């Protein structure tokens with residue numbers, strides 16, 4: 397197709413590349429956790445609030461991911477996993493990528509302010525800044541605890557879903573945040589073990605680079621144990637029933653089994669398999685919380 401005479405070459409849209417900037421699969425799982433937060437409040441959200449909150453949080457999470465692509469372009473080009481990324485490769489130039497990222501983020505903020513509520517809008521902006529600025533610019537390059545602290549930004553969406561519907565905080569929403577917060581270290585460190593040499597080459601102080609692979613495997617195992625305890629809390633406080641308890645135990649035992657295998661009986665692909673399982677774990681856990689809630693409360 398002929399190139400538009402109105403746009404410089406670098407501004408031409410390659411939808412696939414721009415879509416990739418938003419880290420769509422990550423945002424999809426983030427949205428699942430936000431939607432579960434919305435439906436656990438006890439009062440059914442109006443269709444307008446449910447759609448606007450999902451759209452607004454999705455746009456801002458996608459915007460945060462696109463900012464991350466721009467700020468990380470020099471380290472992404474050094475690592476095999478991220479080498480092909482659109483901004484790192486120069487297929488999307490820095491300026492149009494930033495315009496795209498800020499447009500998504502501003503549109504998301506406007507949707508939340510106009511059709512949801514100010515509390516949710518500002519909390520989502522705090523999450524965006526937490527990931528795109530505090531984690532990406534500072535923590536990622538500064539400390540091996542980067543993903544533990546930065547994980548709070550990615551853990552916020554269930555609370556965002558909750559406040560979208562009620563306009564207020566609640567302990568039950570904070571429990572959901574705690575689950576994702578405890579899940580993030582074994583999720584990421586399993587991948588970081590598999591990609592240790594990439595991070596070393598890019599000079600990023602991820603735990604397997606600074607403290608070694610064996611120490612990181614022990615941390616993964618300990619965090620899966622901590623995660624199991626945190627996952628019991630919704631049942632302990634009466635927020636979830638027996639279906640959730642049984643399902644959560646099964647999912648967490650499987651996660652512990654992967655972490656155990658990674659530590660004591662590893663094969664070349666075990667770390668990657670453990671990382672992949674972490675994604676299924678979180679997805680099914682949140683589906684389960686919602687199914688259990690509907691069975692108990694209709």
Ligand code: HEM
Pocket residue numbers: 421422425426429477531543546547548550551576580583584587675678
């Ligand atoms: C600071 C916190 C987090 C860190 C450091 C982290 C790190 C990563 C990394 C490095 C990848 C590989 C991406 C790739 O290969 O392109 C990944 C994949 C993924 N993460 Fe996370 N993650 C975090 C939080 C989250 C959260 C909160 C969610 C969702 C609730 C999530 C969901 C996913 C999903 C679904 C994938 C697979 C993406 C794909 O296959 O394209 N992550 N994560």
Ligand SMILES: CC(C)=CCC/C(C)=C/CC/C(C)=C/COP(=O)(O)OP(=O)(O)O
Pocket residue numbers: 419422426453456457458460461464468478520521523524527536549550552553
């Ligand atoms: C507004 C809102 C709810 C924000 C959510 C923030 C968000 C998109 C969190 C996702 C976390 C994530 C994919 C981290 C990847 O780490 P990395 O960037 O170090 O990984 P990479 O090497 O793959 O780029």
